[in-house]
Amino acid sequence: MEGGATGKKVVVVGGGVAGAFLAKSMQFVADVTLIDPKEYFEIPWASLRSMVEPSFSERTLIKHTDYFTNGRVVTSPAINITEKEVLTAEGRSVLYDYLVIATGHVDSTPQSRKDRIAQYEQDNQKIKASNSVLIIGGGPTGVELAGEIAVDYPEKKITVVHKGSRLLEFIGQKASDKTMDWLTSRKVEVLLNQTINLDSVSESEKIYTTSTGENISADCHFICVGKPIGSSWLQESILKDCLNKKGSLMVDENLRVRGKKNIFAIGDITDVPEIKQGFLAQKHASVVVKNLKLLIKGAKESKLSKYKPASAMAIVSLGRKEGVAQLPFMTMIGCIPGIIKSKDLFVGKTRKQLGLDPGTA
CATH class of the missing domain: 3.50.50.100 (FAD/NAD(P)-binding domain)
Structure with missing residues (x-):
């Protein structure tokens, strides 16, 4: 794998809409690892059409390696995080400089x-x-x-x-x-x-x-x-105090987890007060991509992009x-x-x- 020009390690946990778009956008900027229980990204708003027309799913189910060509994919659920690493169910430890949590809602779909x-x-x-x-x-x-x-x-x-x-x-x-x-x-x-x-x-x-x-x-x-929010794996982690009563991760205006300088959260897992929708998860991802690029370049905190919650x-x-x-x-x-x-x-x-x-x- 060709590492990003900076060598900074970015770990993305969750390969749904938010995580997939962020991993793709950062793959030539940093050394990116995507951790997801599945080997593919699924376009979620198209899943119901696939139930009446199964051949439709050939276009809506995309292997992570098809769009994320310059990074690592770890096909395993994340089970814990520390200040420096993400631990996976298969026993792997993945080091990070910046962490992005995008585990959305729990969905028991097949791995392959x-x-x-x-x-x-x-x-x-x-x-x-x-x-x-x-x-x-x-x-x-x-x-x-x-x-x-x-x-x-x-x-x-x-x-x-x-x-x-x-x-x-x-x-x-x-x-x-x-x-x-x-x-x-x-x-x-x-x-x-x-x-x-x-x-x-x-x-x-x-x-x-x-x-x-x-x-x-x-x-x-x-x-x-x-479906329940995909945050149960964080309840005994360093982020346990960053979860609200609903299980959402509390984030600041830059979409960083409250109180953490190098950990972001995007998509449905956040407490951003708006409807949880795919196109908004993409917007979260684009804001965090900007912020990661700025932080990697050593920009001042005041330069970071802010996310404004969307209207219904x-x-x-x-x-x-x-x-x-x-x-x-x-x-x-x-x-x-x-x-x-x-x-x-x-x-x-x-x-x-x-x-x-x-x-x-």
Whole structure:
């Protein structure tokens, strides 16, 4: 490996959106090591399309070594950190001058790209073989999955059970209402203010009982609820006092972990007060790239870039051609948000940003 010109060691823990973009951007500036439990980066906002079209995942699952060509990849979970090193589950110790933590949310996906593609094929077979599908969770993941199945398999009976009083609670009421209208117009049944106790589920009987006692008959189910923050590995580390009650890492305006001069945190693991979204994780990465370059050059602290939390803005795709968008000044549903996001789910654009051919795997 050709080390960066400076020889400074930068270790990135987590190969999701934030970590992948940072590692790629820093690979010719410093001696970079990327630590991730998986051998690949996955474009997360495209994962639900892969469940209805498994071949789509060929473009959305990218081996770390395809975009990160001038550094080391350690395929193992990180389990602890000290003031100088990151320790991995396989027993490795990786020294750092600068550390960037980007472990996002916990996701138990397979280690190999091949196994992840196989997982999507299994999900697709499950959907194809079912006349009725239950989706548990009415946030962006549940809504997008319902939209994908409703458009590709309009003959299937889809039920969404959501514990909240409205869909897509992370954005405004108007977007929630428009989404509800879109789903019901496609015969998707939405049950609000209800939960399902998954411990009591008997898939063989194919009957699911909600918290209000309602019985739902479904051939299969998908769980689309929030995942825990990926910070449990830090709870006994030198950063244990930098975690807030929710498990997020507290950061300053430069995205450095509070009280630490050479440790940054980016993406979903941070306590930055904004919606946790992929494109914002990329913005975090770009700010920290600037700051790492400045620090490596020996610039003054006062020169460091500051990150300003973003206002609520989101596009949720509804199948292949439509979507719902909450923008700073308006909310819209239909083909325009669909043209922006739903056709390709920004996959070509993201591949291009990683220096890859946008159209082929």
